[in-house]
Amino acid sequence: MNVSLPNGYNIVMRRLEPGDAINLLSYFNGLSAGTRQRFGPHPFDEPTVNHICHHPDDTIYRYIAIDPAEGNIIAYMLFKKGMTEGDQYRYAQRNQFLDPAMTVTFAPSVADNWQSSGVGSAMYGCIENELRSKGTRQIVLWGGVQATNEKAVNYYKKHHYQYAGSFWHDEKDNHDMVKWL
Ligand SMILES: CC(C)(COP(=O)(O)OP(=O)(O)OC[C@H]1O[C@@H](n2cnc3c(N)ncnc32)[C@H](O)[C@@H]1OP(=O)(O)O)[C@@H](O)C(=O)NCCC(=O)NCCS
Numbered sequence: 001m002n003v004s005l006p007n008g009y010n011i012v013m014r015r016l017e018p019g020d021a022i023n024l025l026s027y028f029n030g031l032s033a034g035t036r037q038r039f040g041p042h043p044f045d046e047p048t049v050n051h052i053c054h055h056p057d058d059t060i061y062r063y064i065a066i067d068p069a070e071g072n073i074i075a076y077m078l079f080k081k082g083m084t085e086g087d088q089y090r091y092a093q094r095n096q097f098l099d100p101a102m103t104v105t106f107a108p109s110v111a112d113n114w115q116s117s118g119v120g121s122a123m124y125g126c127i128e129n130e131l132r133s134k135g136t137r138q139i140v141l142w143g144g145v146q147a148t149n150e151k152a153v154n155y156y157k158k159h160h161y162q163y164a165g166s167f168w169h170d171e172k173d174n175h176d177m178v179k180w181l
Pocket of ligand 1: 118119120121
């Protein structure tokens with residue numbers, strides 16, 4: 001699917017496929033330490049990439065965006081059906097119980113030199129519509145968001161995520177946020 005950025009440039013968005021392994025590894029290798037430290041659903045090494053691409057998990061939808069001029073991956077987003085055990089446990093400790101059948105867990109990443117150009121929002125808009133039409137009623141953040149990650153916190157707020165609680169992890173303050181659809 002072609003997706004237009006605010007500056008009029010068109011990128012291509014689609015599901016990750018087995019043939020994307022080399023491209024995905026170079027995407028991970030190109031991420032700055034700052035982005036890696038904030039986006040943490042899994043490691044970024046070759047065995048992980050091969051596992052992701054060649055043994056797809058049908059509970060996780062993985063989307064990529066491609067710059068058609070270069071053919072390289074410029075964004076990678078995960079949407080997991082239900083919640084991770086850790087996220088579910090944390091919400092339950094606050095007496096927040098979300099029906100796993102209607103919940104999706106979200107983890108976005110955009111290549112450093114494409115961040116703040118609308119890629120994350122353009123992709124998110126399309127995917128959220130698809131999830132809503134399939135019966136998803138709430139989206140939570142995979143492992144929350146670091147409170148100091150201003151770019152991501154603003155991104156979630158722009159897409160109407162609401163604060164759901166705080167927790168301490170890796171000596172950092174983190175927020176849980178939920179989007180009610
Ligand atoms: C968070 C992330 C996915 C957002 O995607 P993006 O493509 O950079 O975001 P967009 O360009 O679509 O911007 C959407 C909103 O985010 C916020 N935002 C973007 N860049 C920002 C910046 N430099 N400073 C503050 N807020 C910013 C703004 O609210 C912006 O809305 P606006 O354009 O109307 O002002 C992306 O920056 C990223 O991958 N960051 C590193 C990894 C990460 O933090 N992942 C999330 C882990 S919880």
